[in-house]
Amino acid sequence: MSAIDFWFSIGSTYTYLTVRRLPELAAREGVDVTWRPFDVRAIMLEQNNIPFRDKPVKTAYMWRDIARRAGKYRLAPQLPAPYPLNDLAFANQVALLGLNEGWGQKFVIAAYENWFEKGLVPDEGEGLTASLEAAGQDPEPTIARAASDTIAAQLVQDTETARDLGVFGSPSFAVGGEIFWGDDRLEDAIAWARHGSLA
Amino acid sequence: MSAIDFWFSIGSTYTYLTVRRLPELAAREGVDVTWRPFDVRAIMLEQNNIPFRDKPVKTAYMWRDIARRAGKYRLAPQLPAPYPLNDLAFANQVALLGLNEGWGQKFVIAAYENWFEKGLVPDEGEGLTASLEAAGQDPEPTIARAASDTIAAQLVQDTETARDLGVFGSPSFAVGGEIFWGDDRLEDAIAWARHGSLA
Numbered sequence: 001m002s003a004i005d006f007w008f009s010i011g012s013t014y015t016y017l018t019v020r021r022l023p024e025l026a027a028r029e030g031v032d033v034t035w036r037p038f039d040v041r042a043i044m045l046e047q048n049n050i051p052f053r054d055k056p057v058k059t060a061y062m063w064r065d066i067a068r069r070a071g072k073y074r075l076a077p078q079l080p081a082p083y084p085l086n087d088l089a090f091a092n093q094v095a096l097l098g099l100n101e102g103w104g105q106k107f108v109i110a111a112y113e114n115w116f117e118k119g120l121v122p123d124e125g126e127g128l129t130a131s132l133e134a135a136g137q138d139p140e141p142t143i144a145r146a147a148s149d150t151i152a153a154q155l156v157q158d159t160e161t162a163r164d165l166g167v168f169g170s171p172s173f174a175v176g177g178e179i180f181w182g183d184d185r186l187e188d189a190i191a192w193a194r195h196g197s198l199a
Numbered sequence: 200m201s202a203i204d205f206w207f208s209i210g211s212t213y214t215y216l217t218v219r220r221l222p223e224l225a226a227r228e229g230v231d232v233t234w235r236p237f238d239v240r241a242i243m244l245e246q247n248n249i250p251f252r253d254k255p256v257k258t259a260y261m262w263r264d265i266a267r268r269a270g271k272y273r274l275a276p277q278l279p280a281p282y283p284l285n286d287l288a289f290a291n292q293v294a295l296l297g298l299n300e301g302w303g304q305k306f307v308i309a310a311y312e313n314w315f316e317k318g319l320v321p322d323e324g325e326g327l328t329a330s331l332e333a334a335g336q337d338p339e340p341t342i343a344r345a346a347s348d349t350i351a352a353q354l355v356q357d358t359e360t361a362r363d364l365g366v367f368g369s370p371s372f373a374v375g376g377e378i379f380w381g382d383d384r385l386e387d388a389i390a391w392a393r394h395g396s397l398a
Contacts, residue, residue, distance in 0.1 A: 047257070049257055054247060055246060055247065055248050057365060057367050058246070058368075061365060061380060068377070069387075071397060072398060166260060178263075178267075179263075180264075181260060184384075185383075197270065199271060
């Protein structure tokens with residue numbers, strides 16, 4: 001049994017599905033998962049790989065696909081959610097701070113619930129403060145800590161680590177030297193963690 | 200139970216997985232599938248949505264992902280296959296002629312076997328002639344018929360039909376007013392055909 005590194009960026013749409021179903025699935029399968037925020041937008045810009053910008057047909061499909069899959073997972077998002085985020089990097093600095101301090105998963109789950117189920121963006125305003133409160137944090141000082149140069153530099157460093165692994169999108173799952181990309185590869189990643197293959 | 204239109208372009212990499220596993224899966228599930236070739240490259244160029252061009256990281260991932268999934272499906276491709284094709288439109292004109300005349304599925308399956316399992320491109324040369332022979336056709340006159348203005352115009356028309364349905368990639372599955380994109384959505388498309396939902 002290998003562990004999985006779950007590389008994600010708050011700001012990615014399909015990551016909603018993973019964030020909402022991963023905790024229960026990982027517990028049921030007995031797989032250890034480390035949550036690793038990174039700045040997917042930085043990598044996408046470097047690689048000229050912006051999946052939805054100026055692509056209205058593909059974007060419309062993405063929302064419909066998420067709606068159908070959310071139904072399969074018994075989730076009830078309000079779609080389309082506000083998109084794209086203005087400050088994707090900062091949302092992930094908050095997540096990184098939280099994971100350093102032990103409240104990160106609660107924050108990320110609340111951030112996606114507020115964003116996709118209540119229409120509140122996770123990177124500023126009510127969505128950010130409500131998600132911090134859901135994770136048991138006082139918003140104002142927490143936001144100040146997340147905005148520190150130290151956390152900003154750590155996110156840049158972790159993004160370099162993700163890039164070096166071959167991660168180019170969110171969600172991605174790193175397990176046993178393999179990268180699996182997409183919520184629809186979560187089961188593959190778990191199979192690889194358990195068996196070292198998909199068979 | 201709804202029927203599925205399987206929209207595909209010979210030239211797409213992930214379509215290899217679908218072409219090789221769809222006949223058995225559709226028979227087992229009792230779902231009627233109509234094979235519909237189109238020119239995915241024309242739509243991708245129009246929509247500025249070229250998935251792999253100048254994206255080496257994403258392209259490397261694609262080959263690894265196909266290798267893993269092929270193993271899951273007990274297929275043994277030689278990867279990477281020659282890519283991209285020079286004359287994607289013509290390969291699909293041949294497929295369209297064959298589907299008009301009743302030998303199209305055999306040709307498409309042979310074309311992908313020759314391309315992905317023997318390294319022979321499907322749009323010209325030995326890969327084209329061997330795939331036509333596998334479908335019981337005399338290559339030279341068949342290639343001449345496939346190159347006719349009538350077949351070229353039918354492929355353009357069918358590509359417009361696909362575009363109007365919201366198809367932007369190959370493979371896509373049209374069922375009950377829904378579009379499902381990607382080999383990894385084939386099971387979703389079959390579920391929708393059977394139940395009108397993914398649940």
